[in-house]
Amino acid sequence: MIKFYSPASIGNVGVGFDVLGAAIAPIDGSFLGDIVTISPSKTFQLINKGMFSNQLPIKTNNNIVWKCWKYFCSLLKKNLPITIILEKNLPIGSGLGSSACSVVASITAMNAHFENPIKKTELLLLMGKLEGKISGSIHYDNVAPCFLGGLQLIINKNNIICQKLPIFKNWLWIIAWPGIKIATSEARTMLPMQYSKEICIEHSRYLAGFVHALYTKQPSLASQLMNDVIAEPYRIKLLPNFLKIREETKKIGAIGCGISGSGPTIFVISDNLNTAKKIKTWLNKNYLQTKKGFIHICKIDTLGTRQIG
Numbered sequence: 001m002i003k004f005y006s007p008a009s010i011g012n013v014g015v016g017f018d019v020l021g022a023a024i025a026p027i028d029g030s031f032l033g034d035i036v037t038i039s040p041s042k043t044f045q046l047i048n049k050g051m052f053s054n055q056l057p058i059k060t061n062n063n064i065v066w067k068c069w070k071y072f073c074s075l076l077k078k079n080l081p082i083t084i085i086l087e088k089n090l091p092i093g094s095g096l097g098s099s100a101c102s103v104v105a106s107i108t109a110m111n112a113h114f115e116n117p118i119k120k121t122e123l124l125l126l127m128g129k130l131e132g133k134i135s136g137s138i139h140y141d142n143v144a145p146c147f148l149g150g151l152q153l154i155i156n157k158n159n160i161i162c163q164k165l166p167i168f169k170n171w172l173w174i175i176a177w178p179g180i181k182i183a184t185s186e187a188r189t190m191l192p193m194q195y196s197k198e199i200c201i202e203h204s205r206y207l208a209g210f211v212h213a214l215y216t217k218q219p220s221l222a223s224q225l226m227n228d229v230i231a232e233p234y235r236i237k238l239l240p241n242f243l244k245i246r247e248e249t250k251k252i253g254a255i256g257c258g259i260s261g262s263g264p265t266i267f268v269i270s271d272n273l274n275t276a277k278k279i280k281t282w283l284n285k286n287y288l289q290t291k292k293g294f295i296h297i298c299k300i301d302t303l304g305t306r307q308i309g
């Protein structure tokens with residue numbers, strides 16, 4: 001029996017639509033992500049468990065984990081008799097890379113179980129392809145940080161899919177899922193097919209400046225450059241009171257605020273734990289919409305997907 005854990009991720013990280021992604025871990029040491037357990041069995045079975053298993057497709061062959069298993073069967077040219085247990089601990093359509101978590105955890109676990117028929121360099125390509133079946137187009141800003149950990153810059157050139165960026169270790173990422181769902185595929189179709197030259201130049205300034213500020217250790221400059229001119233202007237209508245949230249959390253002391261992935265989860269950044277706790281309390285009262293909603297104070301998960309059993 002082997003068990004793998006895959007962490008939640010913040011796609012886009014505000015300023016880098018489809019090209020920045022960060023894996024996150026609650027500072028209290030709890031897991032925020034999916035867990036996949038694989039054991040040998042006479043026939044294939046997929047068992048769903050976890051707090052959000054009731055949000056998964058009813059038909060097994062609509063579960064992305066089943067699609068991952070089918071891929072391995074075609075690769076190894078046989079019907080592979082295993083039992084997969086998926087602990088679905090991330091809400092679906094949350095903006096926390098839920099489907100990416102299931103893809104990365106199941107691919108990594110199956111590859112380990114079958115003694116690594118897929119090379120590590122090819123795994124991420126496969127993960128992006130499988131995740132793309134769900135969101136309608138391939139984007140690595142969830143699967144890359146989920147698999148490799150850290151803050152990843154998606155390059156996707158000359159066989160380099162991504163590379164890890166430096167982070168500010170004292171930044172705390174408060175993530176708030178309001179308890180409602182936004183399908184990534186729908187949130188992607190909302191975006192314009194083309195952008196003006198002015199927007200392209202502005203976006204380049206922000207993204208390049210942000211990466212520069214990371215490398216030159218300028219946290220204030222980095223936080224000021226975290227502006228999303230690509231997705232936020234079009235997705236903001238899906239997030240209740242987002243602009244008010246950003247304004248009020250800034251008054252409390254936040255140094256940044258953005259949409260996590262395609263939402264509705266938001267992230268708020270603070271470099272002070274007491275301030276982070278105040279922001280969490282405020283969000284609890286003003287952003288959660290259902291009892292299922294949650295808030296976590298996180299740091300960047302530098303480990304990524306790992307074997308835990």
Ligand SMILES: Nc1ncnc2c1ncn2[C@@H]1O[C@H](COP(=O)(O)OP(=O)(O)O)[C@@H](O)[C@H]1O
Nearest residue numbers: 063064092093094095097098099102134183184
């Ligand atoms: N194991 C799985 N985990 C998450 N979503 C899954 C899984 N299997 C299939 N899906 C489908 O993928 C879609 C959710 O993907 P998406 O909107 O990208 O959510 P998220 O942003 O949380 O990944 C839903 O239609 C869901 O039914």
Ligand SMILES: N[C@@H](CCOP(=O)(O)O)C(=O)O
Nearest residue numbers: 011018095096097184261262
């Ligand atoms: N770059 C993607 C990120 C989607 O993240 P998710 O967690 O909402 O699936 C996008 O913004 O479409």
